[in-house]
Amino acid sequence: xxxxxxxxxxxxxxxxxxRTRNANLLLLPERTVKLNHSAAAVLSCLNGTATVDDVxxxxxxxxxxxxxxxxxxxxxxxxxxxxxxxxxDD
Amino acid sequence: xxxxxYALTCELTHRCPLKCxxxxxxxxxxxxxxxxxxxxxxxxxxxxxxxxxxxxxxxGGEPLAYEGLPQIVAxxxxxxxxxxxxxxxxxxxxxxFDTLRQSGLxxxxxSFQADDERLSESIAGGNFLAQKxxxxxxxxxxxxxxxxxxxxxxxxxxRLEQILDQFLKFRPRRIExxxxxxxxxxxxxxxxxxxxxxxxxxxxxLYLARKAKLNGEVEIDxxxxxxxxxxxxxxxxxxxxxxxxxxxxxxxxxxxxxxAIKGLxxxxxxxxxxxxxxxxxxxxxxxxxxxxxxxxxxxCELRFVxxxxxxxxxxxxxxxxxxxxxxxRLSPARHLIDEAxxxxxxxxxxYRCFSQPDASVP
Numbered sequence: 001x002x003x004x005x006x007x008x009x010x011x012x013x014x015x016x017x018x019r020t021r022n023a024n025l026l027l028l029p030e031r032t033v034k035l036n037h038s039a040a041a042v043l044s045c046l047n048g049t050a051t052v053d054d055v056x057x058x059x060x061x062x063x064x065x066x067x068x069x070x071x072x073x074x075x076x077x078x079x080x081x082x083x084x085x086x087x088x089d090d
Numbered sequence: 091x092x093x094x095x096y097a098l099t100c101e102l103t104h105r106c107p108l109k110c111x112x113x114x115x116x117x118x119x120x121x122x123x124x125x126x127x128x129x130x131x132x133x134x135x136x137x138x139x140x141x142x143x144x145x146x147x148x149x150g151g152e153p154l155a156y157e158g159l160p161q162i163v164a165x166x167x168x169x170x171x172x173x174x175x176x177x178x179x180x181x182x183x184x185x186x187f188d189t190l191r192q193s194g195l196x197x198x199x200x201s202f203q204a205d206d207e208r209l210s211e212s213i214a215g216g217n218f219l220a221q222k223x224x225x226x227x228x229x230x231x232x233x234x235x236x237x238x239x240x241x242x243x244x245x246x247x248x249r250l251e252q253i254l255d256q257f258l259k260f261r262p263r264r265i266e267x268x269x270x271x272x273x274x275x276x277x278x279x280x281x282x283x284x285x286x287x288x289x290x291x292x293x294x295x296l297y298l299a300r301k302a303k304l305n306g307e308v309e310i311d312x313x314x315x316x317x318x319x320x321x322x323x324x325x326x327x328x329x330x331x332x333x334x335x336x337x338x339x340x341x342x343x344x345x346x347x348x349x350a351i352k353g354l355x356x357x358x359x360x361x362x363x364x365x366x367x368x369x370x371x372x373x374x375x376x377x378x379x380x381x382x383x384x385x386x387x388x389x390c391e392l393r394f395v396x397x398x399x400x401x402x403x404x405x406x407x408x409x410x411x412x413x414x415x416x417x418x419r420l421s422p423a424r425h426l427i428d429e430a431x432x433x434x435x436x437x438x439x440x441y442r443c444f445s446q447p448d449a450s451v452p
Contacts (some may be wrong), residue, residue: 012235020094020141021142029174030197083263083306
């Protein structure tokens with residue numbers, strides 16, 4: 001995954017904070033995924049303009065940690081492979 | 091503790107222009123005059139939101155034949171519920187599509203029977219392929235993600251390659267290759283629909299090759315043909331665990347096939363609210379968890395994986411909904427599946443129809 005890639009949730013995929021379960025959910029056609037806190041934090045940064053690099057900086061600032069890069073990129077690659085996110089220039 | 095359900099499937103109507111041999115609807119179809127009204131559906135949606143449901147699926151019959159669909163979709167949108175339409179594509183013209191899109195519909199699945207007219211017609215009991223293609227093009231050209239579905243059986247498994255080529259032209263978000271499951275009309279036509287194991291193996295190999303080639307670009311799913319398996323499918327993730335269905339007449343079910351289970355009093359949304367139905371009703375609690383199980387399931391390590399399989403299939407084939415799913419090699423009734431697989435005499439084929447002539451059916 002390129003640091004300069006701009007990512008967004010794919011069409012038909014959206015994040016929802018669910019008050020009943022007090023949890024972030026990812027909604028897809030005929031499927032719901034209950035997200036943990038970090039997955040929701042990463043996915044909520046994907047607005048189609050931020051690059052992977054921007055997302056990393058934002059999360060590093062928010063969680064005051066420089067060691068997130070490997071985990072975040074691994075998660076974004078997994079999210080792409082699962083069809084949750086796509087690069088905007090795809 | 092019982093968790094709230096994630097999804098509601100609204101089976102809006104049993105009316106449908108198609109007469110598919112594999113239809114999973116019950117043999118005694120519900121007539122137009124007995125369907126819930128739009129106001130009743132709107133109340134069900136309100137109760138669903140209160141219950142914690144986040145996804146609403148519309149199915150049928152052909153849900154586009156239900157007049158109030160756009161209104162129901164709009165209320166879901168208002169409540170921030172994810173909406174998904176499962177359609178044959180028949181009736182999805184530009185005007186209908188625009189209305190649904192403006193109402194907030196988020197996702198559409200269109201089913202096909204085959205890649206050519208002759209075969210499609212012999213499966214669906216009518217010539218609908220051109221209309222389906224037009225509907226798929228309409229969705230493909232929009233921002234609504236398209237899922238394309240085909241129910242696979244002896245008739246079309248050998249055409250899988252051509253079916254996939256046709257599907258990819260519509261740039262779908264997802265492809266669902268669903269081997270026929272034997273409920274309703276499909277069970278009545280089982281001897282016609284069951285493939286050979288060679289057919290199934292060839293098709294599955296083709297699916298795996300194409301999936302690897304697509305490399306995640308298009309999501310592609312394979313729904314197994316459970317008769318050919320050694321262990322049952324973990325149906326619905328266990329009875330009444332995540333999903334709630336309502337039939338055209340307002341009967342609430344943990345899964346759409348469950349109406350076949352006789353002797354279990356399924357509650358109606360006309361007289362009970364969804365919360366009571368989910369948490370309190372006898373029907374929804376009957377097979378929850380593992381406590382209802384008898385041998386061999388009650389002593390089997392796999393009970394945590396497959397939850398004893400499908401209750402509806404157990405009932406349909408053995409007459410006892412609390413027995414093991416007969417697909418299981420450990421079930422004393424597995425011979426019923428093996429006999430069906432070995433059956434050479436084919437019964438007369440039955441196209442889906444209402445039991446008596448009905449003026450309301452298109």
